[in-house]
Amino acid sequence: MNVGIDRINFYTPEFYLDLKDLAEARSVDPNKYLLGLMQKQMSVAPADQDSVTLAANAAKRVVDGIDKDDVGLIIFATESSIDQSKSGSLYLQELLKLSNSARSFEIKEACYGGTAALMSACDYVRTHPNKKALITASDIARYGLNTPGEVTQGAGAVAMIISKDPNIAAISQDNEVYSEQIMDFWRPNYQKNAIANGHYSQEKYLEFFKTVFEEYINKNKSDFAALLFHVPYSKLAYKAFKIACEKIDPSTREMLKKRFDLSIDLNQKVGNIYTASIYLSLISLIIQDPSLKKGDKLGLFSYGSGAVGDFFSIELTDRFKKSIDKKTIVEQIKRRKKLSIQEYEQFFKEQTEIEAKEISIEQKTNLKDFRFLGIKKDQRQYSH
Structure with a gap:
C-alpha cells in the first residue's frame, strides 16, 4: 500500500521586504544577500497573522471537498508556538470544522518538525488505511532588527493531506x-x-x-x-x-x-x-x-x-x-505588497509586543483569510 502526500498547499502573508532595501538600510553590499546568501525577498507577517492563522489559511484548500470525518489525525508542526501547553492543532480543528473524533496535537523539533509530522502521519495511515491525516508546518522566522540573522527571516505555512494511494507522492x-x-x-x-x-x-x-x-x-x-x-x-x-x-x-x-x-x-x-x-x-x-x-x-x-x-x-x-493549485500559489506571491523599511520595522515591533492579557489587533490581512483578532482574558481570538 502506497502512503504519502495526497494534497498540498502553501500560504504566505500579503507583505514582503525586498532584500536590496534591507541591505541599503543596514549599510551592507546588496550582493552579500543576493549572491552570498542567494536570497531576494522575505515575507513579513503583520500582527493579525500567527502560526495558527498561517496554517489555517494553507489548510483550508486541502480540506475543501474531502469528507472531514475521514481526517482522523491533525498534527501542527511549528517552532513558533502560540501556547506553552495547548496545541495549535486544536484551533485548526475548530477553524476548519474538522471532526472532533480526530487525534490532535503539536510537534516540535526546530525545522525538522514538518518532517516529523509527515513520518508520524504516514505511520498512522498505514495502520488506519481508511483514514486521512492533516499536517501543517507553519512558522514565522524571527531574529530581531539589525541582527546577523535578520536577512534570513520569513513567514509562511505548508499544509498536506496524507492518505493511502496519494495523488502527489508516495x-x-x-x-x-x-x-x-x-x-x-x-x-x-x-x-x-x-x-x-x-x-x-x-x-x-x-x-x-x-x-x-x-x-x-x-x-x-x-x-x-x-x-x-x-x-x-x-x-x-x-x-x-x-x-x-x-x-x-x-x-x-x-x-x-x-x-x-x-x-x-x-x-x-x-x-x-x-x-x-x-x-x-x-x-x-x-x-x-x-x-x-x-x-x-x-x-x-x-x-x-x-x-x-x-x-x-x-x-x-x-x-x-493536477493536484497542486499552481495558479493560486503563483498569484499569492505576486499580490504581496512591498513594505518600506519603516513599515517592516513597525510590523516587526507590533509582532513582538503582543504580551497583554487584553489586546485587540488591527486588521491588516484580507477579509477572506483567517486572522488573529487579539486576546481576551488570556484567550486568543480568531476569525472564523
Missing part, C-alpha cells in the same frame, strides 16, 4: 537519520527571538547532510530525478547540493542543478519558514518543471537544529501535476 520508508544534542540554534522560553550560532549551525547542517546522504547511497540506488533540501537560506542548501554531486553519477548533475534552481525559487522570495521550508521547495519544483513525470524519485534532506538530520525519498504518482 513516501518511501528508506530514511537515514542522525540526531545529536548540539547548541547551534535555540529559543529559550523567556525570549521572543531565536539565538543562533550561525557558522556552527551551517557546519552542522552540512555535516549531518553528508552523514545521512552517504549512509543512504551505501544502501540504496542514487537514481534521483531531483534533490531537495531544507532552506534556511538558499546558499546553504546549494552547498549541500554540491556535496551530493560528489557522490552521484556525473551525467545527472546538469539535470539536477536545473531542478535545484527551480526548487529554491519560492524560498528565495518567501525567506526562511523553518518547518515548512523543504516542502515549499517541493511545491516550487513541481509547479515549475513540466518535465517531471510519474515514477520520478526525489531525494529530500530535512534538518532541524539541536539537531536532527533525515534523508529520505519520495516517488511522484500519476496525478501530481
Whole structure:
C-alpha cells in the first residue's frame, strides 16, 4: 500500500521586504544577500497573522471537498508556538470544522518538525488505511532588527493531506537519520527571538547532510530525478547540493542543478519558514518543471537544529501535476505588497509586543483569510 502526500498547499502573508532595501538600510553590499546568501525577498507577517492563522489559511484548500470525518489525525508542526501547553492543532480543528473524533496535537523539533509530522502521519495511515491525516508546518522566522540573522527571516505555512494511494507522492520508508544534542540554534522560553550560532549551525547542517546522504547511497540506488533540501537560506542548501554531486553519477548533475534552481525559487522570495521550508521547495519544483513525470524519485534532506538530520525519498504518482493549485500559489506571491523599511520595522515591533492579557489587533490581512483578532482574558481570538 502506497502512503504519502495526497494534497498540498502553501500560504504566505500579503507583505514582503525586498532584500536590496534591507541591505541599503543596514549599510551592507546588496550582493552579500543576493549572491552570498542567494536570497531576494522575505515575507513579513503583520500582527493579525500567527502560526495558527498561517496554517489555517494553507489548510483550508486541502480540506475543501474531502469528507472531514475521514481526517482522523491533525498534527501542527511549528517552532513558533502560540501556547506553552495547548496545541495549535486544536484551533485548526475548530477553524476548519474538522471532526472532533480526530487525534490532535503539536510537534516540535526546530525545522525538522514538518518532517516529523509527515513520518508520524504516514505511520498512522498505514495502520488506519481508511483514514486521512492533516499536517501543517507553519512558522514565522524571527531574529530581531539589525541582527546577523535578520536577512534570513520569513513567514509562511505548508499544509498536506496524507492518505493511502496519494495523488502527489508516495513516501518511501528508506530514511537515514542522525540526531545529536548540539547548541547551534535555540529559543529559550523567556525570549521572543531565536539565538543562533550561525557558522556552527551551517557546519552542522552540512555535516549531518553528508552523514545521512552517504549512509543512504551505501544502501540504496542514487537514481534521483531531483534533490531537495531544507532552506534556511538558499546558499546553504546549494552547498549541500554540491556535496551530493560528489557522490552521484556525473551525467545527472546538469539535470539536477536545473531542478535545484527551480526548487529554491519560492524560498528565495518567501525567506526562511523553518518547518515548512523543504516542502515549499517541493511545491516550487513541481509547479515549475513540466518535465517531471510519474515514477520520478526525489531525494529530500530535512534538518532541524539541536539537531536532527533525515534523508529520505519520495516517488511522484500519476496525478501530481493536477493536484497542486499552481495558479493560486503563483498569484499569492505576486499580490504581496512591498513594505518600506519603516513599515517592516513597525510590523516587526507590533509582532513582538503582543504580551497583554487584553489586546485587540488591527486588521491588516484580507477579509477572506483567517486572522488573529487579539486576546481576551488570556484567550486568543480568531476569525472564523
